[in-house]
Amino acid sequence: MYKIGVDLGGTHIGVGLVKDNKILSTYYTDTPKDRDFVKTVKAMADAINTLLEKNSVKLSQCDGIGIGSPGVAEEKTGNIVYSANFGWHDAPLRSELQRYIDLPVAMANDADAAGWAEYLLGAGRGSQSCITITLGTGIGGGMVINGKLFSGGMSGGGELGHVTLVADGRECGCGKKGCAEAYASATAMVKMASEQLAQHPESILNKVEQLNAKAVVDASRQGDELASKVFADYVNYLAHLIASIINLIAPQVIALGGGVAGAGEYLLEPLNKRVDRLILNKKLPRARIVCATMGSDAGILGAALLEL
């Protein structure tokens, strides 16, 4: 039997056909520009049907559909309780999709779906608890605790990016000051560098074509003073976030994904050292901090593998 995974994004809808924990085929379509709920679900259904036709797979050969979507997905009701990105409130995603396709539908937040794949098949494989932190434009988090997706006691938890790192510090996109996202996302790293560029005319960052996290990491590797300082500050902030997570939730594995994680050992080595100094229970074993291994299709795969 096949499983179908859907990764609903702001610009694209990705669907994938999954068998034996592997993606056999994917298909991508545009998310309707106005993000209208009915149109978006129709596009999702069309994409799934196209994927099945392309692979000559019948509905009767499929167990069900798993959807990873932005915002707060409520598995019990099948609703998207709230999505700021899509402007949806209590949107009945499951029942609307089932108007087109008669299969069981499982749902999760998109970062949770990706974290589920990482836990099952990636860096968290073999563990019972794995928190995946995606360091990109923002900070996303997928938490698996005691073998289950964990999104808190009621809707709206799991927002790793909006844990306070510096009370009343840097402004975050959410309106609050001092969130982890304002210090430890790829965007934050770039912002910290660009703010100091003018005072550092000697920095090679003044000459890069595109000032992004990779450029900062590369310049730091080459010994650029500004880049090295920014990267060290970044590592310190990320270490504070991770130490807070370890002190509070103590997962077995913390898997880092997103653009910044591309730095690999260059990030992990100073990060691990700093985390060792920041955690409370220094004499107890703590989470392994590693890079995520599932890549960009983790969202589709994790969605497909959600429990129906």
Added chain:
Amino acid sequence: MYKIGVDLGGTHIGVGLVKDNKILSTYYTDTPKDRDFVKTVKAMADAINTLLEKNSVKLSQCDGIGIGSPGVAEEKTGNIVYSANFGWHDAPLRSELQRYIDLPVAMANDADAAGWAEYLLGAGRGSQSCITITLGTGIGGGMVINGKLFSGGMSGGGELGHVTLVADGRECGCGKKGCAEAYASATAMVKMASEQLAQHPESILNKVEQLNAKAVVDASRQGDELASKVFADYVNYLAHLIASIINLIAPQVIALGGGVAGAGEYLLEPLNKRVDRLILNKKLPRARIVCATMGSDAGILGAALLEL
């Protein structure tokens, strides 16, 4: 049938006889000064036997013993994995106690045991998830999620007091800079006040017999400028901690205990307002923030009610 609850503290061992969710009788004894493991467990056993004799209750009338102890208690092995306060490592508390008393023994961290009572019978009653935050000398936390005590994916989680609030900020007793405990404990409130006393000769805090959290709260109520400023800062830091917990774990109830919670509505009203501004998902229902109701025997009662 009776249950026996034990609250193991640094100076006292409290034991209580519990029936139908109520403490019928308590007995207290000193914790051995050197906190030697064998001596301490012997003192615990003696206290339990004294309690039973005092109440003419036989061992055969008891279901079992629950112990709340400082440090990291491992229910599976029955060991105290680590306690900084007692200097214990892998101390076999259950088996050592069972040398004296042949009853099943359940174990939890002391703050978790108190949080368990608060969840079952106090401010968290009727909820499925309740986090009790004790604002005292330090900050203790007892987390119940989905009806179960939650101490993380592996040993050492649940340390609410050591979540970062201001990266590299005020020094905390744990050696890290910027922990919640250094900003939002009763001790922190007093420290923030005393640091500013000299610049505020007009403050009535200069004249109080004992500068403690209650004195700061009382002076703030009376409109004292310094005390009002310190209290407002305190509320802001505590709100950041609570907002982080809501963003990450989204419990249904957050119950505040310890000395500072004695301020009641005077604390809760500005705190709730500030938390509303700091949480991410402003359009979703969020945790009720209330004062804990179980009082100082919560530790004994919660320990007695641990699942055997």
